[in-house]
Amino acid sequence: MTDNPKSAHDTPVPSNAEKDTDDWVTGEETMTGAQASYLKPLCEEAHEPFDPSLTKAEASKMIDTLQQKTGRGRSH
Numbered sequence: 001m002t003d004n005p006k007s008a009h010d011t012p013v014p015s016n017a018e019k020d021t022d023d024w025v026t027g028e029e030t031m032t033g034a035q036a037s038y039l040k041p042l043c044e045e046a047h048e049p050f051d052p053s054l055t056k057a058e059a060s061k062m063i064d065t066l067q068q069k070t071g072r073g074r075s076h
Helices: 033-046 056-070
Strands: none
Touching: 033 056
């Protein structure tokens, strides 16, 4: 048989990384250690204050903003 029907695996499934931070179930939890360890030097580089009390969602948004400001995280 030459026909190759599409399977459910052919449909792209959005990852959690693509989910809007406002829709995160755990977004109100304190930021992770990994977020903090990345965000702190990023804040220093961007001359922005580091706030250790940010939530996961807030930290993610700040990382995105500061990556744009500093040029970090861009693919080459």
